[in-house]
Each structure stands twice: as structure tokens, then as C-alpha cells.
Amino acid sequence: MNDEQLDDLVRDADPYRSSGGADPSLLEEIMSVPHVPSRRRLVGAFAAAAAVTGVIGASVLLPDRTAPAPVAGPDVVLNTPAAVPSSVSTGGQGAGRQLDLAYAVRTPRLVIDESGWELQVIYGLTDGTGSVTYEKGDRNVDLSWYRADYYPSYLEDRSHTGRPVATRVAGSKAKIFTYSRRDFAVMLDPRDGTFVEIRVQGGGVDRAFVEELLTRIRQVGPDEFLAALPPEVITPGEAREATGKAVAGVPLPPGFDVDGLTPDGAYTPWQFRSRVAKGVMCGWTGEWVRAVEATDAPAAETAVAALRGSRNWPLLQDQTTQANWTVHIWQLIDELDPRKPRDFENQLGCDR
């Protein structure tokens, strides 16, 4: 038996048989897991107000199905909190203030004590995960925090890039990984159920720059953390009212609970509205499922029509320039099979 015949024999013993193409549900599951934050620019509006502070962030655009269970989290803010007067800070009043404080207490509160960093995105959940992105010129800092039980897998993943350098950040042990000459990731050891990763990239960024930046990151108290957030950020104390405004002009499913839509945490407006939009879409999808199972054809048609009409929802009108998510969702809506609401529900990532 020559090599060719032997290889044929092995080839014939291949246990794999085609599975019928890429699995869409796994793709969506994976993309709902926080990853190394991507640089997202919020068009102009937030930049001016946040001349000084940053909060960390890790970055899923929308609520993920695999979201970790609630745990306490690290709070990180970048910049000179003292330079941001509380009168212009974000936050609720009265009972809303208490909600904000309760949120801040559970968040890792790190600030960068250096002026000039502009907050681009905050996506801070109350379950111990979140993300904040800052920019200063062509430099970019992402602060992300994750549940502590993800730490080993993240560490293993980052370790593929090479040996880390030990350091300390805001009193915690940390490791600096070098992704490239201008791109670094700093993983803080887990604390209080979460760990923080700081990604620093951009022009002129080198190891010395990163090490200097790390010395300026410090942990602050809840009040200082909240005061450092720019006014555009929607905090838990403001979220309910903001949800009401967000759904104005949006058709809602029968018996829909608007209060149940309110995202939990602190968000820049785009992140907030997209979460609300997804909640409404899931509401319509649930109605579609119900209608199909009840063989209620008119109701099913109404639900599908509502989803297809989401391109006209006011809350999605001004975020299309940056919204990969909406582009993707609308593609799914264009391709949905009216007979298969469960498939769409899975693709959208709705909780059942």
C-alpha cells in the first residue's frame, strides 16, 4: 500500500460529515460576550462635556444572554474628578440619587487623575460588568470589568501574546500584556467578585506611557465617581424617566410592561436606547411566538409588521451612523421567516 492509498484509507475514515453550515445561534452567543473593547466613537455630543473623566468599559453593545450573575464590581473613572463640578454631573435626584449611589457602591470606581480624557462610551451594568472608553487625541483607553470567574480564561487568552510584566494599579496587583508596539492590555487581579482590564492604544503609546498612565489611576468613592460622569450619561436614578422618553412613538405589544425595559446601570445615550429598543423588539417577538402558537394569524402579522417597522422607531433614528447592531438586527428582520418566530427570538437573543 503506497502513501496515496494509505491516505485514501484515512480520508475514508474521516468521522466528520457536513453539518449544514455555520451555526447562527453560536455566533450570536459569542458576539454577546464582552470582548476586548473596540474603539467606538460617539459623534461629537459627548466629547465636549466629558473633558475630564472616564469610566471603564467592556463592551457589548446590548444585553447579552450569557450575562454573568450579579456580583459586586470595580468602579473605574478616569481623570480629574475634582475638575468636574457636581452641578453638571449626571445623576438622579432624591430617590434616584439613592439608586445611583447603590449602583456606584457596587461598581469598581477607578478614575484617571489626568485632564484631557474624553468619555466616549460607558456601559456599566449593575451585575459587576461594564465598560468605559476614553479618548485623548489619537490615544484610546478602555476600562472594562468582568466577573471574576472569567479571569482565568481571559488570562490564558492574553497569555498567548507573551509574558506579562507585573505592576500595580490603584493598589491592586496587575499584569501588563503587550499586544503590539502601540497597544497594551493591563489586567488587574480580581477583587470583590470582578476584575478590571485596561486597554491602552494609540499614537505615541509605549510601555513608558502606559506605566505613567497607570500611576494616575486611582479608586474613588461613590460620590466622586458619580460626579465624574458627564451629564449625558444615564444613571440608574434617571433610567426610568429616560425609558419613558425613549419609547415615545414606538409601538408596543399588547400588555407590555414599559418599566421592565429600563436598563440597569449607567449608559451613554446610544447604549441606553439600543437596549430599550432590543427590549421592545423582544416584546414583539414574544407576542409573535404567542400568536403563532395560538394560531392567531392577525396578531402574528401585527407583530412581524411591528418588527419590520422598527426602522422608523424614533429612538433608533439618530444612532444609525454608529450602530452595527441596528444594521445587523434589520438584516435579521429582513430575512425573518414569518413561520419561525423562535428562530428569530434566538437570533435576537431574547430571554424567555
Added chain:
Amino acid sequence: MISPEERFRRVYAANFEAMLAYAMRRVEQPEDASDVVAETFLVAWRRSRDLPPDDEMPLWLYGVARRVLSNHHRGGARRDRLGERLRQRITSLIAVDPGHEVPQRLAVRAALARLPETDREVLMLTVWEGLQPREVAEVVGLSAGAVRTRLSRARARLRELVGDDAPTPGHVLDVLTATVPEEGR
């Protein structure tokens, strides 16, 4: 320029089948392949801003999958929450096709299982994944020359195990059939 998210979608679509095949060829229980595929693409997703060029992606993914599989075999942490639907799909595929495997195939697989791990991997990457020696070298971290040496050794050993006669239709190789695991469950 496409976004990292869109790039990842394309990478996923272009490489899913190959990664699933790679995993299913190497796990004992086919449905466990979903863990390997999920973890492999999760690594790619986390690196979605730093992925290699398209023409380097398959080899890079094979390298990641190889490490993931190594952890899998060591009983390392699994992302049970990811890939559950894929697992169900694989299970249903297997259920539909109970896999009345030709004994000859089972015998060849049993023979493969007796090769040294790296030699076996080199042979499988060559024949099943269709990689060239220099590509195999990149995935397993050897020189191309070392790969050729191991490939030659693997073929020789396999030939010993399955018998040197060229296979004929209907011929049942008599290699270790008694120890063949329950393939295709």
C-alpha cells in the same frame, strides 16, 4: 474598512465548518465538539480587532483550536453556556444518522488512535484538513522538515497497524476492532 464585528462575522462564516470538522475529528463524543468550536471562536471574538489577515486565518484558528482542545482533554474549564444549541444540533445530526459505520473505518480510526499524539495530528492535519507540511508546521509548532519526518513515520506506523495490503472493497481490516469506541454516538 469593515468593522471588527463585521470582520468577525465573515471569519466565523468562512471558517465555522472547518473548525467544527477539526473538533469533531478529535473529540471522543461528537457533541463535545461544540465546546471546542465555541471556545475557539470566542478567542477570535476577543481578538476581533487584532485578527490576522484572511489568508492566515485558518491556520491561526487551527492553532487556537489545538490549544483549546488540549485544555478540553485535560478537563479544563468549559464554556457550557456557549454552544448549547450547536451541541443539540450535533446530537440531532447523530441521532438522525446513527452511524452504521463501515468496520474498516472504525479499524483505521483505532489504528490512528495508537499513533503518538503529534504524529497522529500531523497525519490528520495533512489528510483530513488538507494542509501542506509548512502549514501543518505552523499549527503544531514544528519545522516543516520535522513535519515531513513525522508524517513519514506516521504513515509507516499506520501501515503496520492496518496491514500493508491495499484495501479492497468490502475488506474488513482486523485492527483492534474489539477496542473501537462507540463512534458516532
